[in-house]
Amino acid sequence: xxxxxxxxxxxxxxxxxxxxxxxxxxxxxxxxxxxxxxxxxxxxxxxxxxxxxxxxxxxxxxxxxxxxxxxxxxxxxxxxxxxxxxxxxxxxxxxxxxxxxxxxxxxxxxxxxxxxxxxxxxxxxxxxxxxxxxxxxxxxxxxxxxxxxxxxxxxxxxxxxxxxxxxxxxxxxxxxxxxxxxxxxxxxxxxxxxxxxxxxxxxxxxxxxxxxxxxxxxxxxxxxxxxxxxxxxxxxxxxxxxxxxxxxxxxxxxxxxxxxxxxxxxxxxxxxxxxxxxxxxxxxxxxxxxx
Amino acid sequence: xxxxxxxxxxxxxxxxxxxxxxxxxxxxxxxxxxxxxxxxxxxxxxxxxxxxxxxxxxxxxxxxxxxxxxxxxxxxxxxxxxxxxxxxxxxxxxxxxxxxxxxxxxxxxxxxxxxxxxxxxxxxxxxxxxxxxxxxxxxxxxxxxxxxxxxxxxxxxxxxxxxxxxxxxxxxxxxxxxxxxxxxxxxxxxxxxxxxxxxxxxxxxxxxxxxxxxxxxxxxxxxxxxxxxxxxxxxxxxxxxxxxxxxxxxxxxxxxxxxxxxxxxxxxxxxxxxxxxxxxxxxxxxxxxxxxxxxxxxxxxxxxxxxxxxxxxxxxxxxxxxxxxxxxxxxxxxxxxxxxxxxxxxxxxxxxxxxxxxxxxxxxxxxxxxxxxxxxxxxxxxxxxxxxxxxxxxxxxxxxxxxxxxxxxxxxxxxxxxxxxxxxxxxxxxxxxxxxxxxxxxxxxxxxxxxxxxxxxxxxxxxx
Numbered sequence: 001x002x003x004x005x006x007x008x009x010x011x012x013x014x015x016x017x018x019x020x021x022x023x024x025x026x027x028x029x030x031x032x033x034x035x036x037x038x039x040x041x042x043x044x045x046x047x048x049x050x051x052x053x054x055x056x057x058x059x060x061x062x063x064x065x066x067x068x069x070x071x072x073x074x075x076x077x078x079x080x081x082x083x084x085x086x087x088x089x090x091x092x093x094x095x096x097x098x099x100x101x102x103x104x105x106x107x108x109x110x111x112x113x114x115x116x117x118x119x120x121x122x123x124x125x126x127x128x129x130x131x132x133x134x135x136x137x138x139x140x141x142x143x144x145x146x147x148x149x150x151x152x153x154x155x156x157x158x159x160x161x162x163x164x165x166x167x168x169x170x171x172x173x174x175x176x177x178x179x180x181x182x183x184x185x186x187x188x189x190x191x192x193x194x195x196x197x198x199x200x201x202x203x204x205x206x207x208x209x210x211x212x213x214x215x216x217x218x219x220x221x222x223x224x225x226x227x228x229x230x231x232x233x234x235x236x237x238x239x240x241x242x243x244x245x246x247x248x249x250x251x252x253x254x255x256x257x258x259x260x261x262x263x264x265x266x267x268x269x270x271x272x273x274x275x276x277x278x279x280x281x282x283x284x285x286x287x288x289x290x291x
Numbered sequence: 292x293x294x295x296x297x298x299x300x301x302x303x304x305x306x307x308x309x310x311x312x313x314x315x316x317x318x319x320x321x322x323x324x325x326x327x328x329x330x331x332x333x334x335x336x337x338x339x340x341x342x343x344x345x346x347x348x349x350x351x352x353x354x355x356x357x358x359x360x361x362x363x364x365x366x367x368x369x370x371x372x373x374x375x376x377x378x379x380x381x382x383x384x385x386x387x388x389x390x391x392x393x394x395x396x397x398x399x400x401x402x403x404x405x406x407x408x409x410x411x412x413x414x415x416x417x418x419x420x421x422x423x424x425x426x427x428x429x430x431x432x433x434x435x436x437x438x439x440x441x442x443x444x445x446x447x448x449x450x451x452x453x454x455x456x457x458x459x460x461x462x463x464x465x466x467x468x469x470x471x472x473x474x475x476x477x478x479x480x481x482x483x484x485x486x487x488x489x490x491x492x493x494x495x496x497x498x499x500x501x502x503x504x505x506x507x508x509x510x511x512x513x514x515x516x517x518x519x520x521x522x523x524x525x526x527x528x529x530x531x532x533x534x535x536x537x538x539x540x541x542x543x544x545x546x547x548x549x550x551x552x553x554x555x556x557x558x559x560x561x562x563x564x565x566x567x568x569x570x571x572x573x574x575x576x577x578x579x580x581x582x583x584x585x586x587x588x589x590x591x592x593x594x595x596x597x598x599x600x601x602x603x604x605x606x607x608x609x610x611x612x613x614x615x616x617x618x619x620x621x622x623x624x625x626x627x628x629x630x631x632x633x634x635x636x637x638x639x640x641x642x643x644x645x646x647x648x649x650x651x652x653x654x655x656x657x658x659x660x661x662x663x664x665x666x667x668x669x670x671x672x673x674x675x676x677x678x679x680x681x682x683x684x685x686x687x688x689x690x691x692x693x694x695x696x697x698x699x700x701x702x703x704x705x706x707x708x709x710x711x712x713x714x715x716x717x718x719x720x721x722x723x724x725x726x727x728x729x730x731x732x733x734x735x736x737x738x739x740x741x742x743x744x745x746x747x748x749x750x751x752x753x754x755x
Contacts, residue, residue, distance in 0.1 A: 015548045022543065026558045029617065033561060035583065036573050053576055055586015098461075101454040109451040117459075124466055126734040128678050128707045131727035132469030133714060138395060139469070160465040163458030190443070191450035219566040220681065223711065239568045246572050247688070255576065262569035273564035274557070284622065285629035 033266070039259035040066050051256045066260035076233055077241070077261060083151050084218055084237040084265075090155045092215035095162040099210050100203075102166040104195050107173035108181060121164045133227055140228060150228045150235035157228075158218070168283055172206040173199065209283030212276050219269060238265050313416065320423040328422040335415060338422040342429070346441045351418050358411050366404035373401035376479065376493045395487035398479070402471055406463075477724035483717060499721045503729070511722065514697040519733070521608070522705045526676035529615050530669060536616060537623020538631075538661060542653075544624070545631055556628070559621040567618070571685035574614055575601070602691045604702035611686055611703055618682065626668070627661065634660050666745040673741070674734050678707045698722060706730045 035057050042059035044051025049060055070077045105111075106118060136157055140146050145153030176199065184194050200207070218225075222239040229235035242261050245254040273280065321329060331338040336351025372378070377392025428435055436444075445453045477499055485492035506512035544555045562570065577583050578600035585597040600610045634657065642652050662669075683689060689704035689712060696702075699716055700709045706726055713723040 011548065015546075018543055018546055018549055022549070022555050025540065026555065029559055029562060029621075032570055032573050032577065033565065035577070036569070039573075053579055053581045053583075055581070055583055055590065057583065098458050102458050105451040105454040111451045117455075121462070123735070124462070124470065126674070126731050126738065127470050128710060128727055128730045130680070130707060130711050130714065131473050131724065131730075132466070133711075134720060135399065135469035135472045136465060138399060139465070157465055160461030163455075163462050164466070190447040192446035192453075195450070195454075216566070220568050222568055223680065223684075227715070239566070243568060243572065243685075246576075258572070262573065266565045266569050269566060270561065270564040274560075277557075277560060280563075281625050281629065284625050 036259050036262055036266070039256050040263045042066075042256045042259075044069070044253060044256050051253045053255050066257045067264075069257055070260050070264065075241075076236070077238075079234055080236050080238045080241045081264070083235065084239070086151060087154050087158075087221075087237060088215045088218040091158045091162075091218055092211045094155070094159040095165075095214040096207060096211045098159065098162050099166055099169050100200065100207065102163045103169035103173050104199060106166060107170045108178070108195075108199075109191070125164055130223060133224065136224075137227060146228050147230065147232040147235060150225070150232065153228050154218070154221070154225055154237075157224070158214075158221075162214070168286060169203075169206050169210055171286055172203060176202055205279045205282050206286075208276055208279040212273070212280060213283070216269065216273070219265060316423070317416070317419055320419050324422060324426060328426060331418060331422050335418045338418075339425060342425055342435060344425065344435060344438065344441070346438045347421060351414065351421075354414060355411070358407060361407065362404070366400065366407065369397050369400040370404045372397045373405075374494075377491050380491050381489050390488065392491060393488040394479075394481070394485075394492045398475060399468075399472055402475065403468060406468070406471075473724045473727055476720055477728055479721060481720045481724075482722070483719060486718065495721075499725045503722065503725050509697070511697045513695075514700050515726075515729075517696065518700055518704055518706055518709050519729075521703070522677055522733070525608075525612070525705065526673050526679075528612050529619065529676045529679065529682075530673045532612065533616055533619030533623055534665075534669065534672075537620045538627045538657075540620055541624045541627035541631060542657070545628060556624065559624055562618060562621045563625075567681050568685060571614075571618075571682065574617070575686045578610055578614075601687055604691055604693070607687050607691060607703050611683065614686055615679075615682055626665070630661060630664055631657070633664075663746050670738065670741050670745065674738055677705070677734060677737070678730065679705065680707050680711065683708050684711070706733070 038057050038059060041062045041064070042051070042054075043049045043061065043063035043065040045063075045065055048063060048065070051066075069075075106114065137146060140149075140153040140157070143149075143153075145156060180198065181194050184198060185191075189197075218237065220239055221237065222243050225237045226240040226243070229237075229240065233241075238261065242258055245258045245261070321332065327338040327341040330341075334352070335355040336348035339345075339348030340352065341348075372392060376394040377397050379391035381391040382389050425435060478494055478496060479492050480495045480498070481487075481492040484490065503511045503515055540559070543549070544552055549555075579585070580597040580599065580602070585594075585600075588594045589597070599606060601607050638656050639652060642656060647655075683703055683705055687701070687703045689701040689708045691703075692699070692701045698709065698719065699712050704712070707730060710723050710726045710730065713719045713726065
């Protein structure tokens with residue numbers, strides 16, 4: 001009886017420590033977002049408060065000045081936001097289609113040069129992406145897709161090379177029994193029919209995962225977007241323009257405005273992500289095991 | 292049998308063997324072929340067209356036509372200057388600018404033309420083969436498949452070609468060609484003083500690589516070694532610290548008796564959801580000299596002057612690794628959570644009966660299992676961290692800069708951020724291209740060596 005009680009006490013202390021640790025972790029992980037939110041309510045107007053970096057979190061007076069600045073017509077913020085949304089939308093659609101096509105071909109069909117192609121793409125992936133930046137710039141420039149045409153240019157470049165990211169999706173297709181395909185083919189269905197009417201409907205989780213990842217990518221794309229749109233304010237995406245707010249010129253005064261702009265980007269993306277979290281977890285776990 | 296095994300051992304021999312067979316086959320096809328086949332040697336696709344195979348024949352003919360049109364109107368002028376990359380410099384005659392050769396475009400389109408020529412030779416070979424095949428079928432008294440069946444096969448037995456045509460073309464145009472181009476740039480003197488189109492640049496052989504490994508003053512050698520070592524160390528720290536802490540957090544949440552598991556996970560997952568440029572830029576300012584952390588510590592009186600998080604080289608490195616833990620743990624936690632549930636519960640059960648302590652169970656059940664299953668992930672994660680541009684660039688920008696480094700490198704620069712800086716700030720394309728090749732070599736070597744060592748590769752059945 002006594003032993004049982006001591007064990008119970010031990011477990012209680014263990015759990016208590018775990019809870020304390022978890023709460024501590026949660027605070028650390030949530031703090032930057034809390035700080036970002038609070039920063040966005042601090043007015044940049046010198047008459048009210050200060051828009052730079054300060055050593056306190058909670059603003060002395062809450063104001064919506066930053067949001068007024070960001071959403072008003074002073075800058076092209078809405079335009080930048082729209083650009084990013086357009087890029088993300090089209091990249092998500094086309095990239096998912098291409099990844100599905102490549103994955104199906106590599107998972108289900110055996111053709112000459114299949115392993116050679118996979119090996120070749122693997123080797124290609126070992127080159128750093130930024131290496132080819134200037135070359136891509138000139139290629140796009142020849143097509144008139146830089147500066148003013150940067151938005152379609154960025155979509156084109158992201159979609160064109162997306163075929164190499166087939167791993168997770170192919171891994172998923174590999175787990176769908178081949179016997180299903182064969183049964184359908186014996187009944188006279190063509191490969192295309194099997195792909196469109198059987199494989200795709202069965203792959204909903206992985207399609208959502210692929211689309212979600214493709215959609216989130218462009219929101220972080222700073223490097224290439226800034227290079228392609230160079231000097232043309234109207235073609236920037238949010239990452240490019242807000243990085244400029246922070247790092248070029250007078251970032252001190254723009255800090256809280258960056259916070260407001262960041263919050264406006266983060267909220268919809270986070271909500272979308274949270275809604276589809278289940279599929280994301282499935283993709284991450286599956287991808288990790290299969291490599 | 293013996294023949295095939297020797298072929299496997301000697302790829303050069305195999306190549307020439309295959310080449311010889313191909314040439315012989317081309318000769319036999321010509322000698323035994325009818326006039327339709329022979330005309331096909333000059334006008335591609337003529338044979339299939341004459342035999343009623345309009346779809347195939349037409350494709351060959353159109354591609355040949357396109358190729359000739361491309362060569363005459365576009366390819367040939369560029370290709371002819373490929374060996375020098377242009378000789379006529381852009382000059383000013385009075386007030387007018389007379390444009391000379393554009394070295395950049397000569398290199399780019401020269402390469403494109405070379406690839407197209409290789410492709411046409413391949414196509415021509417296929418065209419000959421096609422003729423041979425058709426003749427053999429006809430000679431055997433069988434019928435050729437109709438155009439309709441041909442077209443239908445693109446959705447059935449040849450569906451892979453339909454699916455892969457566009458992705459392969461896209462990857463060729465926007466990945467393969469640019470990579471070949473940049474590899475070539477590493478052997479030219481393309482930099483700020485040789486900017487196309489106003490100036491020419493040309494081939495210089497191994498000059499840039501000599502510079503990269505030169506330890507004399509002005510050489511890139513010592514900087515390159517510094518950056519390379521930090522890149523390797525950073526990737527090691529970033530991968531393994533995150534890995535173990537991530538698993539620890541996952542186990543903490545998975546622990547029996549802990550409630551609100553979903554909530555804890557969701558809080559951590561927030562970091563994945565919020566775009567990195569928002570969260571990382573904010574965090575980098577937290578550590579700023581005037582930022583929240585320094586400000587608070589000073590207010591509390593714990594420190595007198597601001598801690599130089601981003602201006603002291605060693606401290607900047609530590610700060611980056613620490614912040615990266617904040618980014619990395621959520622991914623690992625998600626992954627580990629799924630995997631931990633896959634470990635058979637009876638393993639733990641029997642260990643408990645044998646009186647194993649939790650630490651012993653972790654050491655001899657959990658960890659071996661995790662390492663076995665996530666081996667490939669660790670490898671991709673390591674190579675990913677070698678090229679982890681976002682974290683470094685958004686946090687420290689590669690700084691603090693040091694005068695002792697060449698090429699504008701800073702103490703926390705990885706090879707990729709250095710490459711980026713050389714491209715953007717110094718327009719030193721030739722050295723950037725060299726660094727790019729080095730990144731490739733490092734990644735390839737690490738991948739190959741580690742891949743051979745992975746337990747799941749050596750012993751696939753290990754944990755099944």
